[in-house]
Amino acid sequence: MGKQIIVKTLILFAILGYGLGSQAQVQVSARTDTNRIRIGEQVKLILSATLPDKGAGNVVFPQLPDSFTHWEVVSRTGFDTSAANGNKVLQQTLVLTSFDSGSWNLPALKFDVLSNGAVTDSAFTDSLLIDVGTVEVDTTKAFKPIKAVRSVPWSFWDYWLYFAIGISVILIGIGLFVYFRSRPKKEVLKPTAPAVPPYEVALLALRQLKEEKLWQQGDVKQYYTRITDILRAYFEQQFNIPALEQTSEELLQHIKPVTILNQQRDRLRDLLTIADLAKFAKLTPTPEEHERALSQAFEIVEWTKPAVEKAKESEKANDADAGKTEGAGN
Incomplete structure (x- = not known):
């Protein structure tokens, strides 16, 4: 009887643990808006992750390079967050294009689940197959010859702006030349020496x-x-x-x-x-x-x-001394 109670208790805990683990499980998906494009056309790749609003940590989206096998990433949107049925839904849209014709796989993409800043689990999407077709050419019709180069007749109105700018520049140049040529020259005033040194x-x-x-x-x-x-x-x-x-x-x-x-x-x-x-x-x-x-x-x-x-004062002094000497001699 005691063993049965223990077994039932263990089974109950296992069921509860499975239920909690299922609630904490992250669901990821990848889908496209079309599975067939022509060369050079674009396809939208929509990545989404659904996780419980509480207690599920966070999720890291895959980082696709700008160019990978047969595909190039044209643009990326930010992350949109929404709520549905008590879960948090994260979504990102990437625009892809391809210039190689054929059927090409978009590989399974890896999402990392974080808890307390550490990776605790990973989830993967399904791979997607997209057909990239060429432009259809009707081979039953004959090829048309290459057309000769056509000459377009010259028109003044095709170049009127250039003529207007050229004429304006010439008129401005003539005006400046006439202005500076006819402008009276300023007389340079020479500094006058002071009357008294x-x-x-x-x-x-x-x-x-x-x-x-x-x-x-x-x-x-x-x-x-x-x-x-x-x-x-x-x-x-x-x-x-x-x-x-x-x-x-x-x-x-x-x-x-x-x-x-x-x-x-x-x-x-x-x-x-x-x-x-x-x-x-x-x-x-x-x-x-x-x-x-x-x-x-x-x-x-x-x-x-x-x-x-x-020197002038010295000469005056010498002259004065010479005059005194002559006066004394007389």
Whole structure:
């Protein structure tokens, strides 16, 4: 009696397991919309997989290459998902064509069943047979001769757009030529030399500053601002250095290519340093430093003025000395 109960229990579990396994089984199929085409025509291959909506994992469709035996894949659709009778149905459509006449098999295709990311089973479709026929030719009729090449009469309206474009280009070219030819030429204005040389302007400004006696009146910052502004303006006009827009260190770097100005580099550095301290650090230089700063400014301008002017001044000085000598001799 106990053995019968055990056997019945085992049979019951087996039936339940078979039922569960049947429910979890994946059904796959492959079908075509026709089984006969002509060379170059297309046939639709419809692949589908039916699996329970719950607990069946997933299925991987076969990946057909773009070209396989006697067949070429023209296009592939995405996967369509639908539900039927509590099952999930996946479907994909491939469009195939063939350029070989004959009866050709579409081989059985393999679907892999996945569970928890691993392949647990495989399912295969049936193979399909499709006839690929040629274009029927009626051999009872005689072949027609090849027709001769026919000449088409020339028509202006077949080429009117090209003529219009060509004429437009010619007219535009003529118009541009006439415009540029008749346009008045701009006169190039030559820069006029300043009436007073820059070094004379600088020396005159320094003399005027000396007469104003700013530092003696306690306006030390204005005194040094005037000295550096006079020198910077002189450098811009005489040597084309953008001195008014540069810091002291930048100015000292930009005078290096100007040899005659670079010879006064140490004197200019000393002057700019004492001026920056007086203007920005509120340092009050001594009277001797005030006098030396103005003297250095005069020396820099005198040293860097054009050599022609130096030669003229030297000749004037020599003439003056010769006149004094003659006067003393008389």
